[in-house]
Amino acid sequence: MNKKVVILGAGESGTGAALLAKTKGYHVFVSDSAQIKEKFKTELDKIQVEWEEGSHTWDKVLSADLIIKSPGIPDTAPIIEASITKAIPVISEIEFAGRFSDAKMICITGSNGKTTTTSLLYHIFKQAGKNVGVAGNIGASLARQVATVEHDYYIVELSSFQLDNMYDFKADIAILLNITPDHLDRYEYKMGNYIDAKFRIIQNQTPKDHFIYWVDDAIISKQVEQREIIAQCNPFSLEYPSYTTADQTNIKVDNGSFIVKREHLKLLGTHNLLNAMAATTAAQLSGLTVEQIEQGMESFEGVEHRLEYVTTIDQITYINDSKATNVDSCYYALQAMHKPTVLILGGKDKGNNYDEISQLVKDKCVGLVFMGIDNSKLQSYFKDFGIPISDTCSIEDAVKAAKALAPKDSIVLLSPCCASFDLFSSYENRGELFKQTINKL
Template identity: 60%
Template sequence: MKRIVILGAGESGAGAAVLAKSKGFDTFVSDMSLIKSHYKELLDNQNIAWEEGQHTEELILSADEIIKSPGIPNDAPIILKLKAKGTPIISEIEFAGRYTNAKMICITGSNGKTTTTSLIYHIFKSAGVNVGLAGNIGKSLALQVATEKHDYYIIELSSFQLDNMYNFKADIAVLMNITPDHLDRYDHNMQNYIDAKFRIAQNQTPEDAFIFWNDDPIIKCQLDKHGIHAHLYPFSAMKENDAIAYVDDNEVIINEPIAFNMEQEKLALTGTHNLYNSLAAGISANLAGITKEHIRKALSDFKGVEHRLEKVARVRGIDFINDSKATNVNSCWYALQSMTTKAILIIGGKDKGNDYTEIEDLVKEKCSGLVYLGLHNEKLHDFFDHLGLPVSDVQSMKDAVDASYQMAKKGETVLLSPCCASFDLFKSYEDRGDQFKKYVCDL
């Protein structure tokens, strides 16, 4: 019997284990951290062996194939030993794709992928399509393949997930943008990160679709290098020669495969970055044959994504916005660009090799103060202090909320848009955003 070992027992790992067990594999799960109780219960119910707080090498190195959590770096000691043995290492998405004939709509990008994925899912669900949401959001694709069986899956893919995908194919691939991110995981080599993102189009044929932002300079110059075989569907904010979707005279227009239009002001999501998200989602739904009426309705009544420019409260004339999902500089750039008032920016966390030059001018223009939230704020001081803005150093979310509240004037906005990963002080960006909302509501 083929032995499959799953490294990491979070959402993807536990789901992969259930699918592996259901297909008759000798299945074992190992996690260096403690496993959450509901995942333990899921594994126990399926009679799947597991361990936590360690990686027992003799149980792992005996595997015929490894399914790796995307959070485990490729240079982790156990991974290096497996590579030395030549053991195949794949992602949960790669594994799940072997056991379903469902259509796959896959979304990646440095920014906007969660909103775009959620919006596409909303359109499909509203239209009555039998659809699942998976990848970085929703339930594990593997668990859904094992227990639910959908006709379509809308899948948000990080570069880490794409790294360990080889034969999986997206019927519709969406690449929103590419800006520097996670460079600490890619040897601080931007090309390595770019190559990971373009893996979303690998294995595509001329019958498949590749949707991308036409104005992204990196995507444009890398298209030929990566030899995309799918039909190209470029979108842009404005009408251009190549773009098949754009805005013209306040009308959202999609020309292929079926002509579609709607008034821009009726889009539920506002701001330039959300226009791109809406265009990509509209093209995806159009390609899948969803009616114009369903697309228009869903684009106009979508409620947005938690932790992404989420309005929390107005306290004594000061607005508080939770953009905890902004874990890179470009994402913070979009948030600052959308500000219509002066802002106190809460920034900081686990730096991933960030270059803050991209937001320097917007910080000068939009910010009236900065709150540095992190265990190590030296890089922020070195880069931003010369701007002469009031600055506060904090190491807890309560202190960040209190400091920004004291710094802000009536009519201004407090914006949590950290540019960084959350793991120095928080469990996740969701934990960081939830704490922000709690302490704002406590004011």
């Protein structure tokens, strides 16, 4: 095979794709418009893959037979538009990796809860002794794993950006957790485009496959009624077709039902109960026993930066929810708070509408700390709530202000509602700095 593959973006996804393409006999060229991390340069050199950084050499890119692009690169990028004009196929790393694996693919998407659900499901499978890998936005890329160590199952977290460039890939079990406005700047500010992207998770499914979805989500339930879905549908709900009491949830699937006791789930909040219902439904459909599922749930400690307990100092509890990059995530975080809360929010606004959290803010918050380069939208929206507000532009000042506003026996919650890229390199960076700052108090 002498076909030329060009990979745009040299992060974990791109480098993993380069490794897989190289092992499959492709001629590989990697191009990144930004600087490439040293560890990826070293790896690309080791496998003798040519790379460039800081810009794209258009002639080299446009000589490709196939382009694999980073999810962060939009289709409107000039290099992608030129590739499409030349009829060069442009696909995602997940799409490419799926062409070389016969493993069962359990795929999770949704506006919120993807990482928690993916991590919980992977943990359940791992604890049950299954030969399983986790990929997508977590851990090693799917392409890297397919190239180096084949698993029987993959639990794959998929963003809408990844789904955009997937065409032949098929999920054996597809999970759609919820759909709320997010990343609309990437979808021409059209909600319909974003919904279509999320529903790509069920493309290519057969009658033998399964589609697990939250039936109480108004957008999802309407779309399910309107779309022709070939896979077996397995809705989950706090009401119908499951029933929930104070201490247990009954999950119904096509071959019966099973009970999950709340005592086996350590995670906070109603949203995490829903995440657990989705994960346990997928586990049950994959043949795991109730005992294996409960053991996995009981030993799962949660996901870093997602309602993560940091510490308690002077009767003030600090919680890191830096992964809450949209309003819906913050809604669920506030819903889980059962003490007076000082909320730290702000960052790069993605067209947020704060109406969704307004009542929770009024009911639960005793202080608001805005943390961003431009907090004017937050100031304008929350100024008349009658809640003390502090305006900051650094993590150190935000933590100091939150501590000053927090009474005894209260919570300081970092749940920003916004992307991190005004002050931080990533939500992980924001969360780590938050924890480091608190631990210096």
